[in-house]
Structures are given as C-alpha cells and as structure tokens.
Amino acid sequence: MHSTFKTTNTMRNFRYTSIYWGLTGILFFFLTSGCDLKEGQNLPERNWSLTWSDEFDGQAGALPNAQKWAFDIGRGDNGWGNSELQYYTNRPQNAALDGNGNLVITAIKENFGGASYTSARLKTKDIFTQKYGRFEARIQTPYGQGIWPAFWMLGDNIETATWPLCGEIDVMEQRGQEPSVLNGSLHGPGFSGANPLTGKYVLKNSRFDTGFHVYAVEWFEDRIDFFVDDLLYHRITKKDIPANGQWVYDHPFFMILNVAVGGNYVGAPNTGTNFPQKMIIDYVKVYQEM
C-alpha cells in the first residue's frame, strides 16, 4: 500500500470527452506513446496523500472490517427510494471477503424478508467521512437486466439536511443491461432523481463486467472530475449547476458500495438475468490533496 499517489497528466482537450477519445484518442495514444499503455490525457499534476483505504485482505468468507464498514439492512422505504427489489443483509452470503484480497457483494435470487432477492449495501457512515479529495475503487461489476451496481457517496449531514440537500456523488453507477456504459453523476437540489448532472462513458469494444476497472472522482472546491482507469470522462464545475440548483459539495461525505436489484433506474430483472451476480471490489482508497 503506497501512501502517496501522483497523477501527472496535463489537461488538454478534455472537453471532447468520450466520443472524441473514442475516435482519435486511441490513435493519438499509440502515436505518442507507442507500446507504452500510458494515458493520453494531460491534466495538471496533483499530489495525493492517502487518508483511508481498505484492501479487503482477510480470510475467505469473513465479513468486511467492521471498523471500516457498516451495513444498511432491509428493504428501505419504497425500496430505498427507488422501488428496488432486494433485501439488504449483513450475511456473508451477500457480502464477504474472498480470501484473495477482494470484497464480494453478491446479489442472490431468493425469498427473504418479503423480498425476492438479497444483496448488500455497505457504507462508511459515522465511521469515515471526508470533504474533497480523490475517492477511488477498483471494481469488477456484475451484469444482466435489472442489476444496479454502484460506488457512491452521500453527505454526512443526511440526517438533518434531507436528500438531495445533503448531496450525492455517484462515482460509478451502471445498468446491468448496458454492460459497456458507465455513469457518473451528481444529485443535489435542482438536479436530483431522474435529472441529475450525469456524465456517461461508453467503453469501446469491451465491457465493464469482464474485468477490473478503477473508478474515481477527484473532488475540489470548484469542481468534481469523474475518472475511469485514470481517464477523465466528465467534469462538473460549480458553473454547471443549474440556476435553480445549489452546489452542496462543501461538507464531508461518506462512501457506499452496493448492488441493487431492480428499481427505477434499471427495471426488474427477467428470466434471462443470471443469478447470483457478484460485484468484486479489489480496494477502496481515499486521498487528500497535499
């Protein structure tokens, strides 16, 4: 585990985003760097200092470290606000270490507590929160109609300032029926629910569920940058907040890892959805800028 992390890309042309990079970025990167698989973007250098991490080392079948993660349990109100279909448990069947340095969240098709599916939702609420910095996780996501994996954050004032006033940063959100598509979003007053500020990234000639990818946000006073595999694919600045909206990202947030089944975002699974579905998390790391 290294305690500092440096991103040395300089910023150039990032506004051309995914389409631009899809068409010419790949060519450009071979042209400039040959065989060396280096990022083609050039962003200003940032120096990060590690403030929190979980590498998920431990025995196979063990629950995740209770010093770092708490569980949300049950079906939530109205399916956690989204008509989700799963019952979240804290059983190792739904969330456990795999003995190879990964946390595995498993969505299972089974009747449990009145629901037809079980899964897990882990959070650092009341354990670890941070304002600004780099939040990243290396994840292999699950797939299939109605599967909704996410790595996201909520403002730690959620008990007093109700959602969306507390703010929500979705570092990674995917629809199982769109295995090549990644969404990174901000929810806040004036841009929440079905109308968040979203950046979409389409993986070319590949899918997110066939391998690990590093999902990250770099959150500053004036902007939040969304990365996949160190590629900046979306930036939201204070100026992008709609006129009737409010920038609610100047207080500490906690992190959440979950796999939802069904819900407004993805629709219900169908007979073609394979179960169990697993989200494999290699690590979660949080940095503060030095």
Place this chain on the structure above:
Amino acid sequence: MKNNKSMNRLLSVIGVVFYTLLLSGCQNDDSVFTAATYPNNPDVFLDSFSGGLNYAAFSGTVPTAFQVDKKVTYNNTAQSMRFDVPNAGDRLGTYAGGAFFTHVGRDLTQYDALTFWVKATEAATIGAIGFGVDLGENKFQAGFSDLKVGTTWQKVIIPIPNPAALKNEKGLFYVSAGNQSGNGYSFWVDEVQFEKLGTIAHPQPSILNGENQNKFGFVGINTNVSNLQVLFNMPWGENKGVNVTPHYFTFISSKPEVASVDTKGVATIVGQGTTTITAKLGDITAKGSLTLTGTGVFVPAPTPNRAASRVISIFSDGYTNVPVEYYNGYWAPYQTTQSADFKINNDNVLNYTAFNFVGIQFANPVINASAMTHFHADIFIPGTLAAGATFKIQLVDFGADGVFGGGNDKNHTTTYTAPTLGGNRWISIDIPFSVMTGLTSRTSLAQIVFEGTNISNFYADNIYFYN
C-alpha cells in the same frame, strides 16, 4: 488552440498509419507470423462475394431462391443478398437456403462474432442461420434457430462459441428458411462479416440441456451427449443461446476404464463401474453431465435356431419381423413403463424400465397364427429377483373385426413366478397355444401384453410364434 479540430483530423490520418505499424510491433512476434497460414479476411458479403466465396443451395430448396440484389440494400450499399422463400407447394422446392463457403479456409480466431443486417418483406422466422457449414464435416457449425426478423433492418450478432477453434474455417455463412403458415416471403441479408466486438461476454456452455443425467448400460453401449448450447451475454446485457456442434467442446470421462468419450461426444461403455462424462468449452466447464454405470458385459439371449419357415417373428434379429405398430403403446393413464431399447453387437434388445405393464401391438395386419403351436419370448431381469415378483404374458386376439373390443376379442394370461423367474439370466419362455384356454381363436392375433409385479426393469428378445 483555434485549429484544434483540423489538427486532430490530421493527427488522426497520421495516426492511422502509425497505429497500424505500432500495433503490429506490439502484439505480434515472429512465431505468430509464421503460424498464420490461412487468411484472416473477416468479410463474407459486404457489397459482393468476398474473395474465394462460393454458394451452394441446400438440396430441396428452390435453386434460384438466392439472388444478389442491387435495389434493396442496407445503408445504400451497392448490393445485398436476397432470399425468396417459396410458398407451400412450390414445384421448384420447399424452402430457401444454402451455404456460403470457401475452398481455402479462413483463420477466424481473432473475431468473436458473425454479424449481419437483415430485413424481410414481413415479420418472419428464419429457421436456421449461422456459420460453419462447409459442405464437408460441418465440424464447427454454430448459429441461431428460429431467428425472428422484421420489416426494418436489424443487426444480428451470432457469437463464435470458441474462436480458438476456427483456425481453418471454410463455412462462412448459411441460412435456411421455410414459408410462414404456407406463405412465401423475401428477406435480405447484408454486410455479413466476422467482427471482434469485445462486448460479448460470459459464455455459459451446457450439455444435455444443462441436466445431470444417469444411464446404465452394458459394455459396448453408445450414448450420444447431445443438446449442446452456449449462452452468451450480449452487448445489451441479455443472454442468447447459440447452438453448437460437439467439436467445440472437450469431453472428459472421469473414469476412462468405465466409459470412453470421443470428440463427437459419443460415450462408449468399456467396463464395469460408474463414470461421469463432462465437457469443457475452452476452460469453462459446461453445465450438465452424464453419469454412466457400466453393468458389465452383455450376455445376449440364446440365438434362435428354428427354421424361418416355421416362425412368425414379432421381434428378433434372427428372423424378418412382421409389421409391428409399436413395441410400447404408452397406454395412458396407468402405464408407467418407459422404453430404453438398445443395440449391442448388432443385436437389438427391447428394454422396459419403470415397468408395470406394456403392450406390443401388431393389428395392421393382424396375425393368423393358426399354423403355429407355440409362443416364445426371452426375457432377462437384471439384478437379484425381488421377493414376490410375478411376470404375466397376455396374448390378445382381436377377432374377425380385427380391432380392439367389439365383443369378439379373446385372450389368455400366463403368470410366472420364481423359480422359473430369476435375476441376471435369460429366461426362455415357451407357451403352447393348447394350454392357453382363454385364447379360443388365434387367427387375428394383435397384442402381447407384459405385466409385472416387483420387476422394475427387464430386457426382451426373440418374441415370436412357431410350430
């Protein structure tokens, strides 16, 4: 930065050149170059036949059903393929279709799917479509059955079950389509090519419909591991099944001394014991298995030695059998008996499992056995004979009307118990008509009914009448 876009375009052009060079430099080494024996051309039919491509219509199709079409094409390309499916009763053929193949194989190992665009004059279902039909062994045939097509162009993706297998593939495309409720129609196929999509994932192979099946058998018995399929998760997150041939799989027998299995998935029992046949697609173990229990060397029934002129045979390899409607009537609703007939060393044997009763019928025509004096059958009850086992043989004469019922049927039932009955040996049964007191006529014999108690499984052979 004001000329940003135009500079990027220029970079792109330069990039293409370098990209090709650099990519080659990165990914290939000398050994790969020397191994590349066959062309890796992915094109099948874009605007015309790709290099070396031939077409052969399947037998029974309308020979002219396939045409190259210049008027209706996908995305205004130059030409497409059109297939005109005939109406029912067309004098030229019953369906449309054929194979597109090359004489020199293609190396398709770097692709993961055959793709094409298709549309039809009406919503229709194309019976079979795919690749791997080379007019030879069709070793690597794979495709969809019952592909639904509509009246607007849609892209079809057929995943390659295991690209590593297609090192020298000559069968590049095939299609076979019949009429829709008697009515013919036309469909177009365009931009047929192999592609590396990268967005097809999670192959889920299965054998025997994914079931774990059990079977008992003697040395020499063959069992075909069938119903092979590979499910793929498609780019839109949905599973889709591809029908495949056994050659894509590697078959494994856990105990080869009990049963061997060949590359076509045919398992042959070679010894006593229990083995499990499984299959792999590349490194992925297929769902489903076949557990075979070898029950040893089969001892055939005694070979009949009566002169053929003195025999009316119902079931025997020693004689020519008379027409028999069925050897198992599956009489509903009370019959449980199933058939698991087998052939071993060219000897056909009837095998009744889950036995309670079963009928053999030969009423078309009925048999006049007035010149015969005896009924004969050889039966074999595997295992130890259960206590209280009984075995009954009923002969039925349908009477002058030649049909069941009608008030003129005659029959007689003969019951056997131990020690005539016994396990693990052939029991030769000979019943003189003279003692079948209930069978007052044998000029219209039509049925033999076996009925048993505490006998779940038996073999039968050499069932005949003689004098």
